[in-house]
Structure formats: structure tokens, C-alpha cells
Amino acid sequence: MNIDGTPYRTILPAADGASVEVIDQTRLPFAFEMKRLATLDEAAVAIRTMIVRGAPLIGVTAAYGLALGLRRDASDAGIDHAVETLAATRPTAINLRWALDRVAAKLREVEVSERAAYAFAEAGRIAEEDVESCHAIGRHGAAILADLHEAKGRRLNVLTHCNAGWLATVDWGTALAPIYVAHEAGIPVHVYVDETRPRNQGAALTAFELNAHGVPHTVIADNAGGHLMQHGEIDVCIVGSDRTTASGDVCNKIGTYLKALAASDNRIPFYAALPFSTIDWTLTDGVAQIPIEERDGREVSHLTGRLADGGFATIEVVSPGSPVANPAFDVTPARLVTGIITERGVASADAEGLLALYPERRSAA
Numbered sequence: 112m113n114i115d116g117t118p119y120r121t122i123l124p125a126a127d128g129a130s131v132e133v134i135d136q137t138r139l140p141f142a143f144e145m146k147r148l149a150t151l152d153e154a155a156v157a158i159r160t161m162i163v164r165g166a167p168l169i170g171v172t173a174a175y176g177l178a179l180g181l182r183r184d185a186s187d188a189g190i191d192h193a194v195e196t197l198a199a200t201r202p203t204a205i206n207l208r209w210a211l212d213r214v215a216a217k218l219r220e221v222e223v224s225e226r227a228a229y230a231f232a233e234a235g236r237i238a239e240e241d242v243e244s245c246h247a248i249g250r251h252g253a254a255i256l257a258d259l260h261e262a263k264g265r266r267l268n269v270l271t272h273c274n275a276g277w278l279a280t281v282d283w284g285t286a287l288a289p290i291y292v293a294h295e296a297g298i299p300v301h302v303y304v305d306e307t308r309p310r311n312q313g314a315a316l317t318a319f320e321l322n323a324h325g326v327p328h329t330v331i332a333d334n335a336g337g338h339l340m341q342h343g344e345i346d347v348c349i350v351g352s353d354r355t356t357a358s359g360d361v362c363n364k365i366g367t368y369l370k371a372l373a374a375s376d377n378r379i380p381f382y383a384a385l386p387f388s389t390i391d392w393t394l395t396d397g398v399a400q401i402p403i404e405e406r407d408g409r410e411v412s413h414l415t416g417r418l419a420d421g422g423f424a425t426i427e428v429v430s431p432g433s434p435v436a437n438p439a440f441d442v443t444p445a446r447l448v449t450g451i452i453t454e455r456g457v458a459s460a461d462a463e464g465l466l467a468l469y470p471e472r473r474s475a476a
Contacts, residue, residue: 112277112284112291114143114323120282121168122175122238124231129182131175135162136278140319141417148172151180151193158200158207161310165279166353166389167245170206171238173197174214178230181218185226190218203362203404203440205354205391210237238281244386244454245283252289252349252384252452257298259346259380266299268346270336270374273307273364274316275351275384285351285384287320289452294326302328303345305336307364309410309437333366337373348374349452352385357472359445359460360397361385365438371447383443383460384452390465392472397442408435 112119122133130149137160138144146162148154154176157163163172180193194211201207214233221229260267275286283291293300302321307313314330321328331339339345348370354362361367361383374381394400412429429435448460458464466473 112282112320112324120238120242121163121278122171122281124235130179131172133157133163133172134278136164136316137162139278140315141423148175149179151176151183151196154179155196155200158197164312165274166204166206166351167241167280167285167386168278169201169204170210170388171234171241171281173200173207174210174234174237175231177211177214178227178234181227181230185223187219190215190226201404202402203353206386206388209388210234213237241281241386241388242283244388245277245280245285245288246292247454248285248384248386248452249283249288249292251454251456252382253292253296253298255380255382255450255452255457256289256293256300256347257296260293260298260300263346266301267293268301268303268339268344270303270305270339270345270348270370271317272305272313272348272350272367272370274312274320275363276317276320278316278320279351284320285386285389285452286349287317288384289349290321290326291324294324300326302326303336303339304328304330305333305366305370306330307366308333311414312364336370337377340373340377340379345374345377345379348379348381350381350383352383352389353440354394354397354401355383355385355390355451356394356397356400356445357390357392357465358395358397358462359448359451359458359465360394360401361443361445361448361451361460362397362401362403362440363443365441368441368443368447371443375447380449381443381447382450382452382457383448386454387469390469395462398444401440401442403441404439406437406439408437411435411437 276284
């Protein structure tokens with residue numbers, strides 16, 4: 112996608128052919144910097160500290176991280192160590208495990224001397240597939256927006272939560288992909304961007320993307336969404352997902368469930384956009400079965416921002432000594448989801464809807 116007219120991807124092989132470069136998302140929106148990852152440990156740290164984040168991008172980074180680890184130790188034990196190290200970085204996003212399993216599946220059939228190159232090439236294929244999947248999600252979702260715009264006959268207001276744009280994938284994004292495709296097709300789309308506490312991925316990342324790409328948007332406090340829905344200012348909600356169950360429950364950034372409840376109460380369509388790699392076919396009850404990552408309480412108790420003089424500072428915003436909890440995700444039950452936008456089309460949020468798009472899973476079940 113575009114930043115000041117220049118196209119970028121979030122991750123790409125470096126010129127040396129032995130490492131990868133990623134956009135350091137901890138520096139956004141005030142600084143745009145690329146960071147080189149050359150080792151397994153550097154890839155693991157990048158995922159854990161959210162230098163890269165977003166389920167699809169985490170998966171691609173993990174795949175490259177496995178390849179980087181094999182450059183040092185391509186033995187069977189080296190494969191196991193790399194997979195274990197990377198899998199432990201973020202427990203909720205299913206794309207992470209999916210990508211590792213895909214790359215590792217055939218590695219033991221490959222000559223030890225060729226394993227690193229094979230893994231690096233397979234990571235590249237996963238990255239290209241992610242771009243294609245996200246663009247397809249954009250086309251299917253844009254058709255929904257086009258129909259809504261025709262029915263409304265005015266500017267279309269879309270609410271999104273967290274960052275599920277191209278920064279969360281290799282390119283295009285999931286929840287934002289339909290917005291980008293619609294925008295480029297001339298559909299007047301305006302995005303209400305939840306700030307998305309505690310890490311403010313909406314205010315920092317989604318707003319950065321939309322601004323760089325020229326998409327009209329407004330940043331709002333997390334708690335403003337319900338009010339806007341009540342007053343007819345929201346036409347549709349589109350969010351991403353870090354893991355979606357075979358029954359259509361959607362796990363996404365904390366606060367998504369509350370937006371789905373408000374949308375349901377105001378009869379506003381609520382969609383989740385995600386690629387096939389985000390569906391966990393082994394789970395049927397998201398609330399009970401999906402592990403929810405508990406992150407550092409400092410993300411809630413402290414804020415970092417830019418000062419008037421251009422410098423940066425981290426400040427404490429919680430009463431000193433008060434305990435802090437920081438669950439990173441919540442689960443929106445399928446009954447609150449209007450539909451799931453995938454690379455194959457739009458499914459109803461239930462087992463039959465998903466199986467209609469992925470019939471090969473019937474035989475796998």
C-alpha cells in the first residue's frame with residue numbers, strides 16, 4: 112500500500128538474501144523505520160514486542176523466523192527448537208501456529224543442507240498467498256460496501272476496531288481491504304477509527320495507514336462507537352480476527368465484543384474479515400476454548416507519546432499501586448456476527464456457512 116505515493120509491504124526479503132526487513136510498528140505513527148531481522152531470536156522478539164503484529168503478518172514473520180533459525184541449526188532438533196521458540200511468542204493468533212506447521216511439515220523430508228533455503232522459499236510463498244487472499248477479501252467486502260452505498264445514497268460510514276489493515280498483513284489488510292478497494296473504486300467511504308486502548312493501534316496505526324493512503328477518516332474514543340450508532344452515524348462495522356472458530360465465533364482485539372453488542376442493539380451489520388489461515392477448525396466454542404493473551408500491565412498504566420517540542424515521553428496514567436489487568440483479546444459469539452468475509456466470499460457466521468466456502472474441511476472433520 113502507499114505511503115506518500117511510495118508502495119510498501121510490511122515484510123520483505125533483504126538485499127543480502129539472508130535476512131528480512133520489517134516495518135517497525137512500535138515507531139509508528141511518528142517515525143517510519145525498517146528493521147532487519149537476521150536470526151531466530153530477532154524474529155521472536157519482533158513478534159513478542161509487537162514490532163510486527165496482526166495475525167497474518169505474525170504468521171509470515173514466524174515462517175521467516177523459522178527459516179532464519181535453520182541457517183544456524185537445520186537439524187531435527189533445530190527445527191523443534193525454532194518452532195517451540197516462535198510458537199511461544201503470541202498464544203492467541205492462530206496464523207502463527209498454522210504458518211509454523213506448514214513450513215515444518217515437510218522439512219524432515221528435505222536434506223539438512225537445503226532446509227534453510229526451502230523454509231525461506233516457503234515463507235515467501237506464504238507471504239504472496241497472504242497478499243492475494245487479502246486483496247480477494249477486499250473485493251468481496253467492497254461488494255458489500257457498494258450495495259450499502261447504493262441503498263443509502265450518501266457517504267458510507269464504516270466503524271473499525273484496532274488495526275486490521277495492511278500493517279497487520281503483508282499488504283491490503285483484512286478489515287481495511289474492502290475499504291481500500293471501495294475507495295479506489297470511487298465509493299465515498301469514511302472510516303470511524305476506534306483508538307483501541309491500551310496500545311492505541313487504531314489511533315496510531317489505522318489512522319496512519321488511512322491518512323497515508325488518502326482515505327477519509329476520524330479517530331474516536333473507544334467508548335464513542337455506541338453513541339454514534341444510536342445517532343445513525345455508523346452504517347456498518349468491519350473488524351479483523353486473530354482466531355475464528357469453526358462455528359463462527361470471532362476472537363479479536365479487546366473491545367470488539369462490546370462493539371458487536373452495540374451494533375446488534377442498533378441493527379447495524381457487523382462483519383469480520385479474515386483469511387482461511389485464521390480459521391481454527393479444531394475449535395467450536397471461542398469463549399471457552401480460545402486462549403486469551405494477558406499482556407504487560409504497563410500497557411494500561413502507562414502511555415507513550417510525542418511532546419510539543421518533538422521529543423517523546425512515557426507517562427503514568429493509573430493511580431500508583433493499583434493492580435492492572437490487561438487481557439489482549441475478547442471473543443464475539445457468532446450470533447452477533449452478520450457475516451465472515453474471506454478470500455473465497457462471504458459466509459454466514461456458523462459451521463455450515465464456513466463449510467460452504469471450504470467444503471474440503473467436511474472430509475477433514
